[in-house]
Each structure stands twice: as structure tokens, then as C-alpha cells.
Amino acid sequence: MSNPTKPQVAFYWCASCGGCEEAVVDLADGVLAVVDAVDIIFWPVALDFKRSDVEARPDGSIAVAFVNGAVRTSEQEEMAHLLRRKAQFLIAFGACSHLGGIPGLANLWDRESVLRGSYGEAPSVVNPEGTRPQEAWQENGRLTTLPAFRDTVRTLDQVVEVDYYLPGCPPTPKLLMDAVQAILSGALPPRGSVLAPDVALCDQCRLKATKPDRLLLTSFKRPHQVLIDPETCLLSQGLLCLGPATRAGCEALCPSGNMPCTGCFGPTSRVHDVGAKLVSAVGSAFDANSPEAVEAVLSSIPDPVGTFYRYSLPASRLRRKVSQVSPAEAAQ
């Protein structure tokens, strides 16, 4: 079934919304070229191969494994280790895998509060017995198991070594196509690179010319609160556009559609903590010189962590909310 002359490629999803898989499908006609050039040997969302099929392959025999989604469960961890062993190149695909992504915001809570919320307190939940998923359940002499749900959401490279990163939520079809071509032709940058330009997004934004050197904003606005002028830099209109501190590569799709950049491509290589860098940038962009005036402006940013670490909380230097979870509790 598999053609030994074509490079073998695997796709896998961890804690993912499915958007990254959609991005592969969005290659449209391009996907045919990819399918023509490679042999997809594992893609749970689309093809009926099993984990045991991957396990049966010799180590290093898969040319490239693309893994999207953050790592939350023991199963995702095991699959990351398995694909790492079987693949020559392991690619973190998309913001979740790269930086923790939207699921990574769950690091503002611990395991217990997540479970309590999802199986108890959510308004749509009716669960008077307080039933929760069990890692092992015995009934009629049969044992059923589920993966363990970890306390902390992780990036792929916090679990296994990653060769390249395809940024974005999700990566654009063009970036994916470029990456596939680079891998197939062997024209790859140094290991560990993010496969997108290492400059800020403003560089690719058509509104860049209208961005003033010095911003003296007096409040920050959310997109639904203002009538946006489509011809002027969004940040200069008081919208928290994260373009100045986000990596280019998407060709400023969001700002072109009047939507401020929310930072899904992550930082350039000079930034070590996205949120702290944005705190720095935003702190320079507004005008207030007394503690009271500063507080007044900052009150227009209702969710600082969700704004500045929207895609990168697990990759931040703090990694998660500093709660008092004991290691033993966390290890359950």
C-alpha cells in the first residue's frame, strides 16, 4: 500500500480545535500536489490508520511528522514520543503546538478547577452525582481506560525535541506549502527555526505607512466599540493590535480585515517572553504620568493575560498560574 519511493508523512493532533487539520485541507488543489509527492501513512482525522501501524514501523522511517495541538493528556504525550522516535523531522504545527495556543490559557487554572468547571459548575451541565471521567473503570469484568488529564498544558517542545515550527492559528496554506517544499528539497534553515520571516508583522501590513513613530493613546478600545477606519493603522486608532511584537508570515490577514492582530504567529527570535514584551510595548504606547491616570487607561484592558499571552501562556517564562499545587497532587 505504501510506496517505498515516496517520503512518508504523518499528521497528528493533540489538544486541538481541528483548525490546523482544516488548514491542510485548505491547500485545496495544492493538497493533490502534496499527496502526489508524499505518502501519508497516518492522519487520524482523515485516514484509518491506527497507533499500532505507527508502532510497527522502523524508528526514523517516517520522513516528517506534523503535530498540531497542545499537549494536555498522557495519550498526547505518548504519541509525541512515538512520532519523535519514528520520524526524522518532527514539526510543531500551529500555535497550540508551537506555544501552547488557546488551550494553553487553561494554565490559568489547575486540573481540579478545570474538571470542576466542566463536569459541575458550567451552566449547561446537569450532573447531580458529580460523575467525572475515570482513568480506569471496571465493569462486568472488563477494564476500560482513558488517558490521564494533566495539571498543566504544554507546548510540544516541552515534551519532545522539535525540529521546526510552523506558526499560526492555523498556519496559512502558503506557509505549509513552502515548508513541505523546503523539506522535500532539503532546503531547510537551521534546526529549531520557526518557518516564517523573522520580522514583525507591521512589516507586511498595508497600514504600516500610517503608523506614527510615537503613540500617545489615552485609552484602548476593543473592535466592537469603535467604527474602524480601514485605511489607518489599527494601533494608532487605540485598538490593541499586536503586530509590532508578532512574527510576520500571515501577510497581515487580520489587520487587512479590520481585525487587530492577536499574536498567533508568536514572537520573533529576539523575544523571550511574549506577554512581558507586549507589556513593554503597550506601556510605551499610552500617555499617562500619574498612578491614577495609568490605572484609568489600564482599566480599558479587561483581560491582560488573555490579551498578551493569548497563544503563548505555556511558552511564557512563568508557564502557568503559580498555584500551590503539590507535585504529588500534580502527578496524579
Added chain:
Amino acid sequence: MEEQRIGTANGQEPTIVAFFCTWCTYTAADLAGTSRMKYPPNVRIIRVMCSGRVDPQFVVEAFAQGADGVLIGGCHPGDCHYVEGNYKTLRRIALLKRVLREMGVEDERLRLEWISASEGDKVARVINEMVGAVRRLGRLDLPAKRRGWDAEVLPHHGPTEAPAAAAASTGR
């Protein structure tokens, strides 16, 4: 990386990293020293040209590497050698505090003070107060917490700390 942390022998005393601007607060700390004023030895002072040079990333990095508190000292408003560096610091630290609060890092662990070159006594007082406040909170000790968080996963192979380690080695 974690081993490089300077701290007291048993690791139970809190470590405070202090960023002092060279024109005002660092000079004041010097004055406190030459005037033989006493303050606890928990503070590691880093001299910067301006409090505005303190990138919020420095603060987060200090916590990540094991600081239990971070103190920033700059010139009084209006006295900044670079005219408005300390106003930027005021805004950045206020915003950073909001972020850190949500991340579970208590307000008392990050303190911003305006201390002029002649206020050696204020350096001693602020350090005393801060060490007291952080002692009451207990250690933050993120490196230990991180080991705790990681105890739940399969053995690590990934370069978890690589970006920052690389940054430190190139001195960026």
C-alpha cells in the same frame, strides 16, 4: 540554569533582585553603604542606566530563575536623566503587576520606588520592608515549582529552557 542562582545556603531565605538606576537609586544605595546603614543581605542589586531600561521581560526572567521578589528603583518623577524613562517604567510596571496578579504572583513581590541619590535611608527602609513582606509570603521559588509541575509527565527530552538559556549565553 537554576544552579547558577545566587541565594542563601539553605535556600529558605528569599532572594530579591533589585534593578537600580545609576543616576538616583544606585547612588542612594552607595550612600546607604558608605553611611553604614543596615539592610538585609537578601538583595542582589543590578545597576541599569535608567529604570526605563528594565524591560518587563527582565522581571519575569528574574522570577523564572528563582527570585522571590523584584524591586525597581528609579529617579523621582520629573528627575529622570532621560526625561521620561521613569514614566514608562510607571506604566509598564503597573501593567505588569496586573498580569502577574492574574498569574498568581502577589503584588508585594514586585515593587517600584522612586529614590533620589540623597535618599540612602529610603533604600534601607524599602529593602527592609520588602524583605519582610516577601518573607511573610514565603518563597516563590519557581524553579522548584517547575520541577513539581514536570513530575507529572514522561521524562523530558525537549529543550524546555533552551530559548532563555541561549539568550543568556549570547548576552542578549
